[in-house]
Amino acid sequence: MPLLEVDGLNAFYGDLQALHEISFTVDEGEVIAIIGANGAGKTTLMRSIAGLIRSRAGRVMFGGADITGLRADRVARLGIASVPEGRCLYPSLTVEENLAMGTAARRDGPWTLPAVYDLFPILREFRRRPATALSGGQQQMVAIGRALMGNPRLLLCDELSLGLAPKIVGEIYACFDRIRQSGLAILLVEQDVTRALQVASTVHCFLKGRISLSGAGSTLGIDAISHAYFGG
């Protein structure tokens, strides 16, 4: 049974339909990437799964349970953690307090504060600093650490590489293996197509709210992706 099953999902902003009949699955321990141009519906998808947007039709199943329409905080407590686009750290809180916020989901597991500091040692140095005083890459680490502290089963990552230097992005993605090894599945949205193809076992390309192409990262050719990405 897949960990996450999205089935015929439709989402709207007012009268504007942002997602049309989206269906795909994520198995335990898998890394799935969503690529696509701006406005294609990628963040809408993440928000719908996380419970921040009400979908009008379709289902989202998580661990066998129907979580469609569930409130966002309930979804988080069931084991879906988000690393939102733009990091969205809490400016009034220190690095350590931001990380500790992850525990509000009240889930036990291997990801504790020491474990996160182990993963991202630089954060231990800055633990008492206001989180927003860190560099972009370090903030991204805090955001990921905060999500991990909820010991989720599924991690939703939206645009990890946005605004970051390639070297830093590489360091962050290098941690993915360790994250997966702790039992998590990862669903990520990524602007950088090359990166997405490298790290994910399956890639879905979104175009105008629909999936235009799906396949294993290694088997998709540049032309096919181009076509699926831009349409026409």
Place this chain on the structure above:
Amino acid sequence: MMRKFAFPAVVLLAGVLLAVAPLFLDSGTLRLGAEILLVFAMAQMWNLLAGYAGLLSLGHAAFIGIGGYALYAAANNFNVPIYGGIVIAFLVAGGIAAIVAPLLFRLNDAYFAIGTWVFAEIVHVLVTKSDWLNGPSGLPLLAIRSMNMAEFPSITFWCAAALGVGTMLAAWGIMRSRLGLALVAVRDNPVAAASAGVDVWRSRFIAFVLSGAVCGAAGGAYFMSALFIDPNAAFDVNWTVILLFIVIVGGIGTLSGPVIGTAIYFALREMLLDQQGWFLVLMGGVAVLTALLAPRGIAGRGLLPASWQRRLLGAFRPAAAGAGRSVAPDAGNP
């Protein structure tokens, strides 16, 4: 062309009717009529500030009271003819509004609202302590001793009618002017308005001073009609309750709103004449319900269906009545 001036034509017709009314009505009715017209004028001005400029003033009693006391001081102490006192009231209230606006504008939203209330209380205390204005005991309108009282109800009624009709026309005119467009733009989105070249501060300032000045004039006329003024009546917090009720029931940010609201307020008041305490509870309850039930903020909507409002005074709502429309989240990056 005809359609465009249909509204002011209707208002002027009403003005003509009001002008001849004293020939047919007795002095008691004229007094009530004057009161209705004055409260209407105040509501129209409060609406200008809240509905169009987006500034919620909880201390407008300050200007009403300042206007009243300015008229009394002018008439009693400086022998200004009392009808001229209304002009004095206008100027004094407007002047004080101009002085206090820069301070109050440093506060945002909720804090502006309460700040106006604090200002009203300061004025209240200052007047109560003032020996020159006879403090808490209040002032009688001494100037009437040397006047022909037979004409007093009629002339007072005409003053009130002039203010009522005048504010209606002024509101209509403002909404069609650049100031009106600027105000609505500022109300809906100050940042966008500023980037489009609107002087946010100046637009609000003009609205605030105008609103204060006219409420001062109306306050002067009101207390002139009452022949007596005291600080508690002049600066009563219930002025705010009444204006809020009228504008909410009639529809914030509409031209016809204050008409409907004033009518309903006075109808209810006459019905609940010896239950004023419960009437105030009711008015408070209406404010609560309206804020809860109005779907997206309170813009251009009263308790009456829009079709009624249209029929009554012909859809003279400002174009940007959808102030509460929310922005689609992340429309650029789903």
Place this chain on the structure above:
Amino acid sequence: MDWVPTIINGLLIGGLYGLLGLGLALVFGIMRIANLAHGEVIVMSAFLGLFLNQWLGINPLLLLPVIALVFFGIGYALQVGLLNRLLGKGPLPPLLVTFGLSTMLRNLMGQGFGADIHRIDSGSLPFISLHVAGFSIGVLPLITLAISTACFVALALVIGRTGFGRIVRATADDFHVVQMQGVNYRHIYGLVMGLALALTAVAGVLLGMRSTFTPYSGVEHLLLAFEVVVIGGLGSLWGPLIAGFAIGVVHLVGLRLDPSSGLLYPDLLFFLVLLIRPQGLAGLRRA
């Protein structure tokens, strides 16, 4: 120096003024809601203290925890039942609702309790004084200051040092994102409003022991609390306490110079601060 007792008393009552403003500051800081019924909460808690004291004969100081608890419940219900529905609709609706509530409560109390003035009976406490360094300091004002300061300290510890406080601060920063960590912000808002009303109720009872009140006293209490918040500055929980001390001293000194001035001098201080330091004494953000 003749002024020292006045200043001391100003500081003593200043603690209470600070507490009167604390609830208002808390709610505005976390939820951006200005509770215009704040004054009526103060009066209602004073009435509750009055009635419980009359029926049970217990000293009102001992009633404080119970009254605080009652108003915690009222605050939670108010937020979750009413004010949470107005989230995301802009600044106007909460102002209108709380203004409407304040009008209703004020006049309901007026209908129910009449216009008589009341004071909560605290036995012989108001008449006991301590003699310290040649000055006579009332025991009740001292206790009032102690309780007020204790409330500030307790709140600062809760907000700054506990997990709950961390969640509250995070929710204040970004109530959308906080859901992603499993926090139900509507519930947190309810708890914060409950806390705020509980603190306000304590202040209300202490005030009711110290001065007289009627159903219509709420307006001046709201204005005083508001001045405390603005003069103290937003973004700091200690701001209201500092402002309270400043206002307390200004108020009593002003009354001594000008016995009929009421709250005039604190009002003027408010406008002065607005003029020269809009972010308040301890403020990090403008009001």
